[in-house]
Amino acid sequence: MTAPPDDCLARNEWICGAYLSTRRQILLDAVLQHLQLTGLSVLVALLIAVPPAVLARRRGWAAGPVLALTTVLYTIPSLAMFSLLLPVYGLSPTLVVAGLALYSLTLLVRNILAGLRAVPEETRQAARGMGYGPLRLLLTVELPLALPTAMAGLRIATVSAVSLVTVGAIVGFGGLGNLIYAGMNTYFKAQVLTASVLCVLIAVTADLLLLGVQRLITPWARAGRA
Amino acid sequence: MTTLAGAWNWLTDPAHWAGDDGIGHRLVQHLVLTGVCLAVSCLIALPVALVLGHLGRGGALAVNISNVGRAVPTFAVLVLLLLTPLGRWGEGPTVVALVLFAVPPLLTNAYVGMREVDRNTVRAARGMGMTGRQVMFEVEVPLSLPLVMNGVRIAAVQLVATATIAALAGGGGLGRIITAGFNLASTPQVVAGAVLVAVLALVVEGLFAVAERLAPARTRGAG
Numbered sequence: 001m002t003a004p005p006d007d008c009l010a011r012n013e014w015i016c017g018a019y020l021s022t023r024r025q026i027l028l029d030a031v032l033q034h035l036q037l038t039g040l041s042v043l044v045a046l047l048i049a050v051p052p053a054v055l056a057r058r059r060g061w062a063a064g065p066v067l068a069l070t071t072v073l074y075t076i077p078s079l080a081m082f083s084l085l086l087p088v089y090g091l092s093p094t095l096v097v098a099g100l101a102l103y104s105l106t107l108l109v110r111n112i113l114a115g116l117r118a119v120p121e122e123t124r125q126a127a128r129g130m131g132y133g134p135l136r137l138l139l140t141v142e143l144p145l146a147l148p149t150a151m152a153g154l155r156i157a158t159v160s161a162v163s164l165v166t167v168g169a170i171v172g173f174g175g176l177g178n179l180i181y182a183g184m185n186t187y188f189k190a191q192v193l194t195a196s197v198l199c200v201l202i203a204v205t206a207d208l209l210l211l212g213v214q215r216l217i218t219p220w221a222r223a224g225r226a
Numbered sequence: 227m228t229t230l231a232g233a234w235n236w237l238t239d240p241a242h243w244a245g246d247d248g249i250g251h252r253l254v255q256h257l258v259l260t261g262v263c264l265a266v267s268c269l270i271a272l273p274v275a276l277v278l279g280h281l282g283r284g285g286a287l288a289v290n291i292s293n294v295g296r297a298v299p300t301f302a303v304l305v306l307l308l309l310t311p312l313g314r315w316g317e318g319p320t321v322v323a324l325v326l327f328a329v330p331p332l333l334t335n336a337y338v339g340m341r342e343v344d345r346n347t348v349r350a351a352r353g354m355g356m357t358g359r360q361v362m363f364e365v366e367v368p369l370s371l372p373l374v375m376n377g378v379r380i381a382a383v384q385l386v387a388t389a390t391i392a393a394l395a396g397g398g399g400l401g402r403i404i405t406a407g408f409n410l411a412s413t414p415q416v417v418a419g420a421v422l423v424a425v426l427a428l429v430v431e432g433l434f435a436v437a438e439r440l441a442p443a444r445t446r447g448a449g
Contacts (some may be wrong), residue, residue, distance in 0.1 A: 072428065077387030077390050079393075080423040160296055162299075163297060169301075180299075180302050184305040184308060195302070196305075200297050203297035
């Protein structure tokens with residue numbers, strides 16, 4: 001019998017190169033699951049958020065109920081949200097996606113509505129005077145002008161979603177959260193630290209990417225400032 | 227529907243309210259944990275934010291800390307702290323993780339609140355011969371109170387919600403009912419625990435709303 005190797009894994013150190021090289025596949029899989037869960041939930045939330053926000057802008061009476069409902073959703077804790085949806089979706093990735101999407105909804109609806117409300121009345125009147133119908137006004141004038149504010153909400157929602165995916169570990173679909181949860185139970189320091197750092201890296205990268213996208217699709221915002 | 231009925235039955239069973247694992251004890255643990263964390267976060271964040279806001283410096287810092295804070299998963303921080311020597315100190319890791327989580331929104335809201343005070347009002351106060359300290363405590367702080375309190379309200383509700391994560395790491399609070407339900411594969415218990423936490427979060431939100439209504443009109447927000 002050979003002596004156990006005296007490397008950083010055996011010594012259970014926080015930072016461990018051997019961990020990175022031996023568990024590369026596990027880490028990659030976890031990162032991929034993390035990205036999928038985050039991306040899908042934010043996308044779903046975005047698709048659901050636009051109609052209520054537009055409705056609340058067009059019809060004043062709708063604003064109150066829409067905002068109240070999404071705020072209530074936001075106060076439900078992530079762990080509780082996953083549990084409340086448990087009877088509907090069972091232990092599945094859909095459960096995590098649905099929970100996170102509901103959570104992101106508040107931020108997105110609020111910001112899209114704020115963006116739509118900030119479109120100057122003169123601009124809307126000018127577009128109407130040029131013969132724009134309600135739909136064309138919405139698609140070519142109002143929504144583009146609401147983009148900067150909406151994107152700010154999207155960035156916050158995405159960053160929050162990246163960190164909340166970890167709680168999905170309770171149902172076994174938490175991406176890097178699974179590694180953190182397992183590492184906690186086995187006192188595996190390198191795994192917990194590596195997974196945590198990767199989480200933050202994903203969040204920061206996603207934030208910067210969205211900032212880049214925002215700059216690309218709203219060139220007038222920069223031109224105005226220069 | 228059967229799950230909801232089951233959750234209702236679980237909640238109304240007196241046996242589940244008594245004892246160390248009962249709802250009553252968990253509720254008290256949850257409230258104490260949230261209250262302590264909120265108090266500590268306010269003591270850390272508010273003085274810094276109010277002074278920075280008064281001086282008009284460090285705005286970018288406050289916003290950046292807030293954004294970075296959002297990117298760090300509270301659950302990861304909690305587990306990381308658990309594995310350090312601090313982990314032997316009871317609820318210590320939970321308190322530290324939750325405080326780190328609550329400070330950013332408090333900091334940003336209080337800072338923004340101080341900066342949103344009408345500059346002309348501040349100039350008038352200075353023109354009347356008020357010292358910097360008087361301007362801060364008699365003009366800026368009272369006028370920024372609605373936004374500052376809004377930050378406290380957001381932090382409080384989020385703390386109630388996030389304190390459930392403590393249970394994932396073996397801590398106390400209502401989250402324990404949820405995690406215990408998962409371990410027993412008892413969906414009614416899981417849903418019952420989730421309902422308890424959600425209701426508590428809404429009650430806290432409601433209490434802040436009532437407090438805002440009762441506050442003197444001067445300190446009430448315009449919106």
